[in-house]
Amino acid sequence: MKKILLTMLSTVLFLGLAACSNLNKQGSNNVQNSNEQGEKVHKNDDVREIVWKQLSSEQKDWIDGDWKDGVVSKITLNENMMSGLDDKSYEGKEVYLIDFPTKSKSIPNNMIVYADVNTFDYIGNGLVD
Incomplete structure (x- = not known):
């Protein structure tokens, strides 16, 4: 029972870390992006x-x-x-x-x-x- 609980907890933590690392990669973009109106928007x-x-x-x-x-x-x-x-x-x-x-x-x-x-x-x- 403890092994199953530890495995599930480890899996959830791993997925959470993976999701956070993807957000950081997307947010660190130094390129001009476009908003809904087609205007240029500068990030970072x-x-x-x-x-x-x-x-x-x-x-x-x-x-x-x-x-x-x-x-x-x-x-x-x-x-x-x-x-x-x-x-x-x-x-x-x-x-x-x-x-x-x-x-x-x-x-x-x-x-x-x-x-x-x-x-x-x-x-x-x-x-x-």
Whole structure:
């Protein structure tokens, strides 16, 4: 009886471990995936790097350092933040805010960049105090 119980318990544990290892392999994908609407979605990629590649050379020259120096946060865009943006469809939606330090010696010495949360597409620059 003990042997049967141990065998069943071992089998259940083995299947559980096998299922968990498959989930980890599927979740560690660094490739662009598609969601239901066909939009590109990035898994495990750094939003700073992807947005950095979309910036103009003048913007990159203005930043002190590179994409690794940006600080990412999520915010909800409101009307006051949108004056520098042409695309008003993001008003009231959650977006990434990436704060890059600039080479400017005066204050403010940073550049704010907004990016779409799902596609990491560059939306525009934000206002700086």
